[in-house]
Amino acid sequence: MCKLKTQTPIVRTPSFVEQTITSTELDEKLKALKVSMPLGLLDGQYYFTDLDGWLKIIWDLTFASSLYKASRFDCDNYAFKAMNQCAERYGLNTMAYVSGNSPQGYHAFNMVYTGDEFLLFEPNNGFTWSGQLFPFGINGYEPDTVLL
Numbered sequence: 282m283c284k285l286k287t288q289t290p291i292v293r294t295p296s297f298v299e300q301t302i303t304s305t306e307l308d309e310k311l312k313a314l315k316v317s318m319p320l321g322l323l324d325g326q327y328y329f330t331d332l333d334g335w336l337k338i339i340w341d342l343t344f345a346s347s348l349y350k351a352s353r354f355d356c357d358n359y360a361f362k363a364m365n366q367c368a369e370r371y372g373l374n375t376m377a378y379v380s381g382n383s384p385q386g387y388h389a390f391n392m393v394y395t396g397d398e399f400l401l402f403e404p405n406n407g408f409t410w411s412g413q414l415f416p417f418g419i420n421g422y423e424p425d426t427v428l429l
Contacts, residue, residue, distance in 0.1 A: 294371065297334030300396055302327050307375075307394070307429075314399060314417070316379070317426045327429075329375040329394045332414070338371055339402060339412060342391075346407025356405065357389040363404035364391060374429075376402070381424035392424060 304322040311318060330338075342363040360378045367376040375394040379401070380387065391402040393414065400414040401422050410420045417424065 295337040297330045297337055297371075299334075299372065300329055300331070302329065302375075302394070302396075310394070310399075311427065311429075314424075314427075316381075316424055318429070319426065320428055322429060324374055327375050327394070328373050329396060330373060332395045332397070332400075335393050335395060335400075335414060338367070338373075339414065341370065342367055342376070342402070343404055343406050343412040346405055356385075359404045360389040360391050363402070377427050377429040379424040379428075380426045381422065383423070384421040388422075390422060390424075392427065 304325050304327065307327050308322055311322075344359055344362060357378075357380070360380075364376050364378050368374045377392045377394075378389065379392045380389045382388070383390070385408075391404055392399050393402060398416070400416060401419075401424065402414055403411045403422075405411055410422075415422070
């Protein structure tokens with residue numbers, strides 16, 4: 282019998298201000314974006330940080346383009362990976378999976394809430410705008426569906 286021992290990677294967590302918003306408050310803000318939310322909001326409380334906080338952690342949520350495998354690990358997988366890693370490592374559940382139009386065609390990417398606004402994020406470092414936060418409509422990204 283073989284025993285497999287695993288160890289969680291050591292990740293230095295940067296310091297950032299954690300804030301909260303209720304699902305009711307966040308839902309109102311999301312409705313103003315006029316995007317589809319087919320699952321509604323899945324948590325009662327949401328945790329987010331301000332723009333400075335997001336800028337400290339998005340580098341860790343941007344993944345190598347070499348992970349890409351057509352139909353096996355593509356844009357939706359990158360977006361889910363960023364969303365899940367954000368919640369796991371940083372305790373922030375306001376990085377959403379979003380899909381919509383982009384310069385590449387219909388595409389999946391992410392969105393974050395800063396307390397002041399929603400900003401978009403491309404998690405695949407093979408794209409021009411990866412690792413940056415930017416507003417809706419900038420760089421040709423137009424989300425129409427949000428999972429949070």
